[in-house]
Amino acid sequence: MKEEVIVLTPNEKKQLQITACKVRIGIIDSTHSAKAGHPGGSLSAAEMFTYLYFRELNIDPKNPKWENRDRFVLSKGHTAPGLYAALAYRGFFPVEDLLTLRHIDSYLQGHPSMNSVPGVDMSTGSLGQGISCAAGMALGLKHQGNPARVYTLLGDGEIQEGQVWEACMLAAHYKLDNFCVIVDNNGLQIDGNVADVMSPYPIVDKLEAFGFKTVAIDGHDFDQIEAAMNTARETKGQPTAIVMKTVKGKDVSFMENNAGWHGKAPNDAEHEQAIGELKAILAELEGK
Numbered sequence: 038m039k040e041e042v043i044v045l046t047p048n049e050k051k052q053l054q055i056t057a058c059k060v061r062i063g064i065i066d067s068t069h070s071a072k073a074g075h076p077g078g079s080l081s082a083a084e085m086f087t088y089l090y091f092r093e094l095n096i097d098p099k100n101p102k103w104e105n106r107d108r109f110v111l112s113k114g115h116t117a118p119g120l121y122a123a124l125a126y127r128g129f130f131p132v133e134d135l136l137t138l139r140h141i142d143s144y145l146q147g148h149p150s151m152n153s154v155p156g157v158d159m160s161t162g163s164l165g166q167g168i169s170c171a172a173g174m175a176l177g178l179k180h181q182g183n184p185a186r187v188y189t190l191l192g193d194g195e196i197q198e199g200q201v202w203e204a205c206m207l208a209a210h211y212k213l214d215n216f217c218v219i220v221d222n223n224g225l226q227i228d229g230n231v232a233d234v235m236s237p238y239p240i241v242d243k244l245e246a247f248g249f250k251t252v253a254i255d256g257h258d259f260d261q262i263e264a265a266m267n268t269a270r271e272t273k274g275q276p277t278a279i280v281m282k283t284v285k286g287k288d289v290s291f292m293e294n295n296a297g298w299h300g301k302a303p304n305d306a307e308h309e310q311a312i313g314e315l316k317a318i319l320a321e322l323e324g325k
Contacts, residue, residue: 063122069308071139077298079119081283086123098128112167113192129156165198175216194226209248223285249278256281
């Protein structure tokens, strides 16, 4: 039976855009408060974090360990500020707790911990390992007859890790059609342009060769994200990969397409400028 195709209404799209902007504000506020963290790759994935937690995932913030919940694994674990902001705005914990990021005794540390953060399904940080855990989850759910789906988000620098491709081979071999791999192709990693450091291209062709149904999208366009997720749910007999072209540091002018903001927090003046830019976008979206 064919899955029902869901289409965003204009109001739903605007609400997602508003939430994504709030997620970006959470990223900037939290990394500024921490005086450390990874804003660039968190900002590039803000739309995807928002779409997953506010539209795609079958989850319950009041029951984070619900057995039949969909699972999300942040394989590029250093972009925890983006995940935390989405979780907070979705109601898993108070938004004001974002300002405790990386502080001593805070449950919101630099990489996500499934043992301390409500809504986090897997502890990650060592690149390449998250997708492996996620593939194992998808296989386990299949064996259990559990209808839940598993999603994982990777960086384009992360897919230079060989372990990523072992996990992809497993997912295709076991026909894990409950498994969706998302690659944040913002083109930059800590050392610079991914094409210069160790080119992962052509990403789409490689994933197709490994047995994935593959969709290439603009990762900042909610209509394209929606269509890709519909494809993922409709695809049977193989896993799906969504390769999204994004802008590192999106919507903060001095952070955009700048590898220097991979793992650096804004100082007071930079924080003020970034929040000013984001609040201007938010006001326009809200019609104020």
